Amino acid sequence: xxxxxxxxxxxxxxxxxxxxxxxxxxxxxxxxxxxxxxxxxxxxxxxxxxxxxxxxxxxxxxxxxxxxxxxxxxxxxxxxxxxxxxxxxxxxxxxxxxxxxxxxxxxxxxxxxxxxxxxxxxxxxxxxxxxxxxxxxxxxxxxxxxxxxxxxxxxxxxxxxxxxxxxxxxxxxxxxxxxxxxxxxxxxxxxxxxxxxxxxxxxxxxxxxxxxxxxxxxxxxxxxxxxxxxxxxxx
Numbered sequence: 648x649x650x651x652x653x654x655x656x657x658x659x660x661x662x663x664x665x666x667x668x669x670x671x672x673x674x675x676x677x678x679x680x681x682x683x684x685x686x687x688x689x690x691x692x693x694x695x696x697x698x699x700x701x702x703x704x705x706x707x708x709x710x711x712x713x714x715x716x717x718x719x720x721x722x723x724x725x726x727x728x729x730x731x732x733x734x735x736x737x738x739x740x741x742x743x744x745x746x747x748x749x750x751x752x753x754x755x756x757x758x759x760x761x762x763x764x765x766x767x768x769x770x771x772x773x774x775x776x777x778x779x780x781x782x783x784x785x786x787x788x789x790x791x792x793x794x795x796x797x798x799x800x801x802x803x804x805x806x807x808x809x810x811x812x813x814x815x816x817x818x819x820x821x822x823x824x825x826x827x828x829x830x831x832x833x834x835x836x837x838x839x840x841x842x843x844x845x846x847x848x849x850x851x852x853x854x855x856x857x858x859x860x861x862x863x864x865x866x867x868x869x870x871x872x873x874x875x876x877x878x879x880x881x882x
Contacts, residue, residue, distance in 0.1 A: 682740045682874050683875055684736065685736045685737050685741075686875035687871070687875070688734075688735075688736040688737050688871075689737045690867075690868065690871040690875075691733045692734045692737060692867050693864040693865070693868035695726050695730040695733055696726075696864030697864045699723055699730055699864075702720070702722045702726060703723045705719040706720045706723055724772045724773035725769065725770065725773045727765075727786065728768070728770040728773065730766075731762045731763070731765040731769065731789055732762070732766035734762055734793065734867065735762050735763065735766075737870060737871075738755070738758055738762065738796065739759065741804075741874075742755045742796075742800060745803060745804065754799065757792055758792045758793060758796040761789045761791070761792030762792065764788065765788065765790075768785035769782065787829075790825065793863075794821070794822045794823075794826045794829075794859070796822070797821055797866075798826060801814075801817075801819040811873060814866075814870065814873065817862070818866055818870075821859045821862050821863055824855050824856070824859035825856060825860070825863075828851075828856030829852075831848060831851055831852030831855070832849070832852035832853060832856060833852075834848055834852070835848040
């Protein structure tokens with residue numbers, strides 16, 4: 648029986664396997680394989696993040712007006728600390744999609760150290776080993792490091808072969824929103840003599856920051872879906 652398979656011209660074969668100019672080692676027509684363990688960590692961090700959001704809301708709605716006791720506040724500290732710890736393997740796995748440069752390694756080290764410090768700080772605060780103010784400062788550093796990581800890495804991964812563009816866009820938007828909201832919230836504290844302007848600034852700052860804060864666990868859940876299986880570029 649004659650073989651009726653057509654041989655692809657050599658120039659078409661070359662085009663088919665030609666590496667991406669920015670990511671020469673990336674597979675061009677196959678999805679990036681996921682990491683089930685990191686995917687599970689993403690699910691865990693998403694759940695812990697949701698608990699942190701819920702307990703924080705209850706704390707400010709119920710416990711702060713009453714002046715305590717801060718049971719939900721303590722739960723928020725524990726959930727927040729565990730959340731930061733659970734995000735570390737997720738961050739490392741997603742970061743592997745970037746080219747291995749000195750700047751990339753420095754950025755990964757920064758966010759891992761910031762997340763680890765925030766994790767320890769949250770647990771120590773829950774155990775009343777350290778006071779609220781220094782623990783909050785460390786937690787804010789963790790938030791900033793993760794927001795900057797999300798904004799920068801997801802922007803670069805937006806054109807990464809095999810990486811879901813929607814995941815990159817949403818992650819970048821969350822990071823940018825959080826980084827933009829923090830200085831706006833800080834500005835509100837300086838406007839004590841202008842209550843009207845302060846109210847407007849607070850609405851903008853807390854609104855944008857709150858949306859990013861709530862969206863972060865949702866994004867991590869989406870990351871978990873992809874890491875538990877192949878990361879497909881068309882998603």
